[in-house]
Amino acid sequence: MFKLDNFNADGVEQVYQRCILMTGTTDASTDHVLLKSESRRGKPATPEQRWPVSNGHFKALALLAPGMNTVSLTSGNDDDDKLALRIRYVPLPKTPPLHLAILIAKDSPLSIDCPPRKFGTFSSTHSSLDAVIAKFRVTALMWQALIAEDMRKKDLGRRSFQLQEEWATDTLTRESVQISTTRPQETLGWVPQIHLVRTDKTVAELRHMDLAQPNQRAKSKGPLHDVFAQSLKEYGGPFVARSRPVVAGLVLDSHYDPKRNLVLGHEPFGLHEPDGLSLAVFGSHLTYAWPRFMDEIPECLLDARLSGESVSNENGQCLSLWETCAVSQRDFLCEVHRAFGGTPDQFVRSGDIIEWPKAFLSRTAYCHQSDTDGEEYDLSDPSWLSPPSDSFRGSLSDALFLRASRPHFKLPGDKNLPLDAPVIEIAGTYEKATISIRSVTKIRKVTTTQGPKPDPSFSSTEHLWQTVLDKDYITKNVQFPWGIKVLADNGVQTEVQNIWAHLHPATTFTIPGHPHITLEKKSVGPRTGPPSSNWHPWTVMLKKRDAQGKLVRASKIALHVGDVLDGAMVYYRDGSFATCGKPGNIPGGHQKRTMALKKGVDVTCVAVTRWSVDRAWWPLLGLRVWGSDGRGMGALNARHAGGNKTEFLTAGRGRRIVGFYGHHGSHGNLCTEFGIVTAPRGVRLPGEVYDVERWEVLTSGGEEGEKGEDEGERKPKRRRVGGDKDSTVAKNDAMELDDGSDSSSDGDGDDNISEDVDSGYDDFRRASQSAIKIYEELYKGKQYRE
The missing domain is CATH 2.100.10.30 (Jacalin-like lectin domain)
Structure with a gap:
């Protein structure tokens, strides 16, 4: 018997993004579940995908078509143990999307770094431009589903960015790509659009612009970012400044030089321009480890084979293929987050890469970076929650700020929120003081650091928190620093590091x-x-x-x-x-x-x-x-x-x-x-x-x-x-x-x-x-x- 954690199986749920992340349990004794999504519009159902089960728990990603969808879950090959979930997908065509673009040098060989053990049947299987396009599409859909689930957990509704789509050969599943070689008309569909942007720079020029050390994030915008931005403006289309586009940009011709131990043509940096083009730049030198198809996601995130010495290991973070996939997908999302205007350095930590596969799967593989065995789903371990923690995504304040300020995350019925900061008013002396917290929007969260014990009792409404401190209370606690941080519903924070410093000696x-x-x-x-x-x-x-x-x-x-x-x-x-x-x-x-x-x-x-x-x-x-x-x-x-x-x-x-x-x-x-x-x-x-x-x-x-x-x-x-x-x-x-x-x-x-x-x-x-x-x-x- 199936039970879903984040969807209501008894009714019809409405979502606004193409890809959804599902979590749940099954009583069946099986190591995998089969997932299939079918639309009522007559489009053929997506092929069945296998997603691992661990200790009765599973996680799975499903693709939806506009309108009503039926997502079927089956325990292994047991057709008697199944669940049919009805979901209505409503695209938002008027919502500005996240654009996906690949920068290509004028003399590019149209291939990326790829270790021999990842070649497959042909050396170009994971290194050709077509493979990069397919991988970029799937990665963007993974980001979309992850952010939507994160927003839902923060009580902000299941919301995420839209992706610009085009009518083309469906590369999102392995079966559709195989059929496209013999019956291409049968595999046409809506897929995330990838803009191929040519630059007048050569491969040598792009690789000379930024000699980034492994795992070194750019502190400020560099020449490669400028070249990418200028090429997008010359490309035209959706990248005109007045449209205020947000772009995830992949540099096709980045390359790892093992002799110098340098990644060339790689400038990981996201910049938000409120009145122009916002761009996140990332190199393609680790893209070989990304999944090409939705049904390849578990395989890529569980592949513990060593990457080899011909590709970058990012200071020891990318020793295996799954670690390479997780690090690069996570770090690129961090730059996209910055391009949307999120807080820099909010969710990149060196020691928590295991949390990336935990967000999408119910088990993990051996981690070479930490020398730890793979883990099985453990209900008592909060790191298995989906998404696990703030390690690879924005904090609550960032999520609230994006919802309030970025049209990309608006849902029908959302009201415009002012971006006024909450105000902490501290009035009085060491004999008597009043602390008032006011906000134009609803006060979302009030946290204190250190401070008095017990905490003072605030009288509170949605827009006003207030407390009065008498002389006895102040005298007992004034020797302990006491800070207050207030988060408003618009994502704007105000912080006072020490309340007592704002009181004044009075006669x-x-x-x-x-x-x-x-x-x-x-x-x-x-x-x-x-x-x-x-x-x-x-x-x-x-x-x-x-x-x-x-x-x-x-x-x-x-x-x-x-x-x-x-x-x-x-x-x-x-x-x-x-x-x-x-x-x-x-x-x-x-x-x-x-x-x-x-x-x-x-x-x-x-x-x-x-x-x-x-x-x-x-x-x-x-x-x-x-x-x-x-x-x-x-x-x-x-x-x-x-x-x-x-x-x-x-x-x-x-x-x-x-x-x-x-x-x-x-x-x-x-x-x-x-x-x-x-x-x-x-x-x-x-x-x-x-x-x-x-x-x-x-x-x-x-x-x-x-x-x-x-x-x-x-x-x-x-x-x-x-x-x-x-x-x-x-x-x-x-x-x-x-x-x-x-x-x-x-x-x-x-x-x-x-x-x-x-x-x-x-x-x-x-x-x-x-x-x-x-x-x-x-x-x-x-x-x-x-």
């Missing part, structure tokens, strides 16, 4: 006599190590009292950034200024930018770049500030070696930024910490904060305010600022708390203060334009208006 305190008004401070700075002995704390507010005691607002901010962060200057409407740094020291910085603060424009976001590794009280790298008008100024220096930790400080809901604070250390008086001071939005701050005795809020360097006797709020420790010993700059550095009102002393002066020219993109020289757009869209000021 929350109340103004004496006004317990309902809280001020908060949070910063970006060093995570480890004590401050140096000559560090200098500073606080600068965006409003201050002038000589007459009236409030004046800041009119512009000068951001001084060189190779690292020097500091900043805040200029006020009365002509005075305050230094975000040591009093009296005006910062330098060759990347200085000046940002005007026009009336009604608030500072809404501050971005600070620090070193990617924790360095005790080292200077910060860059600073950028956004206003509520959406304009940003500054230089982040994100391109610096190791400086890829850009963190963003915002006031949070219901609050506004009213000042800056931080520290300057001993490294040339450079900035080691930069932060923001926030106050409730729409709340008038009391006037006593602007008394002659000014209050400077303690920084978050570890000191805490004294607790009140009658309530648990922190009382800010105060330091007297002023007197004869204090310089004018020091007075201007004193913290001024914004009461939310506009001072009459602002006057009617000109708000259009001259600004330095700033493209805004000098910090992203290594980033793509899409990365720049993400930075600007996510963090420009208008995102934080309320």
Whole structure:
């Protein structure tokens, strides 16, 4: 009795690709099953194929004709033990296909490398151009079936690329090829089309272009790839750039030179061109081991005979004929995957070649590479699942991305998915934090690395995951790095390597006599190590009292950034200024930018770049500030070696930024910490904060305010600022708390203060334009208006 694992034998299943991979079990005591596919359109049934059975399990590939098909399975020669499966094959003629092409030199001998033991009856049996065409067709169908089954296992539906077909002699089965020699009209049918593309280069020229070492994958596009692409464009037809074709290209005249131990004319490289021709290039020097017919697949994947010394062994990976077949089919598929836009180097590993035959058969042959005996199907071994693992195909993210972005993998009824990246929002301090994961498309998977035990509990919907961490939870787990990776349904991923690094030290305190008004401070700075002995704390507010005691607002901010962060200057409407740094020291910085603060424009976001590794009280790298008008100024220096930790400080809901604070250390008086001071939005701050005795809020360097006797709020420790010993700059550095009102002393002066020219993109020289757009869209000021 038969039982299928991946098809429903009781109904009619609909598929959209020509070749299908079937897996199942049989109770019969047999070493093989017979498979035959028959169409209702009157076309003769495909000849019976033998597929091995191991421990009652079998795997088999079946070819379908458009319309309803009946796939019959029989246990050995026992006609009483059989299964008839009905499958409707619906081609998708409007879906762009994967094109197959062979590049041929102008003086090509039209033959490929082939060891003597593979000759068969004639030396050209496996080495002629006709043999290469037949092998390429069967290999492409194997890829198609494998990807469709992989997509099904990932819950994406049985989907794969289409193949361009032509009406020609059917070379897909051994019997049809034999009949074609005497009755050619009876063997005409639809077969994958192979484009034979001539180049004006000679064999010697093609082999001179790339002297690739065995098993060496090209790191970038080379001359052979360019020649192939140019030849396709000259060929015309489906290869015009506006059609955006994806092509699997085989170089017919590649050759192994045993004297130099080099493969000539072989450049394994796949390149995706979104607006043009996408091409995967591979040499034909291992193609001799590929199956010519569907019924030859088991034979080729179980042939443990040695390949010999006249052909390439790919650094010991291709010692036997089946290993040669598996390595070359797998590695070529990897380049095709890259041509579709998949992640490079996603599924080629040197030690797992045994998994390729496991994907198509229920047993394997002796492996010379690992010196291991052949294996029988084992239900308890996950490597026998079809397909086994991510070793020769794309990951889940790649599969989702191909489904969402490539029309080649669309099925009827699929909706267009936006390619927006999911967003991980981390807000709060070491006392309380909120982690929100949002995605325009459905959140497919959330994974964590290391991190707290137990994991926090997320409240989740399809588009939003959220959790709140309290102080006790953070304190217990902050010493363990905790990363989160989010995969959206469109295949786009977002990753935060350490959640804790995005939390900011905060000081929350109340103004004496006004317990309902809280001020908060949070910063970006060093995570480890004590401050140096000559560090200098500073606080600068965006409003201050002038000589007459009236409030004046800041009119512009000068951001001084060189190779690292020097500091900043805040200029006020009365002509005075305050230094975000040591009093009296005006910062330098060759990347200085000046940002005007026009009336009604608030500072809404501050971005600070620090070193990617924790360095005790080292200077910060860059600073950028956004206003509520959406304009940003500054230089982040994100391109610096190791400086890829850009963190963003915002006031949070219901609050506004009213000042800056931080520290300057001993490294040339450079900035080691930069932060923001926030106050409730729409709340008038009391006037006593602007008394002659000014209050400077303690920084978050570890000191805490004294607790009140009658309530648990922190009382800010105060330091007297002023007197004869204090310089004018020091007075201007004193913290001024914004009461939310506009001072009459602002006057009617000109708000259009001259600004330095700033493209805004000098910090992203290594980033793509899409990365720049993400930075600007996510963090420009208008995102934080309320």
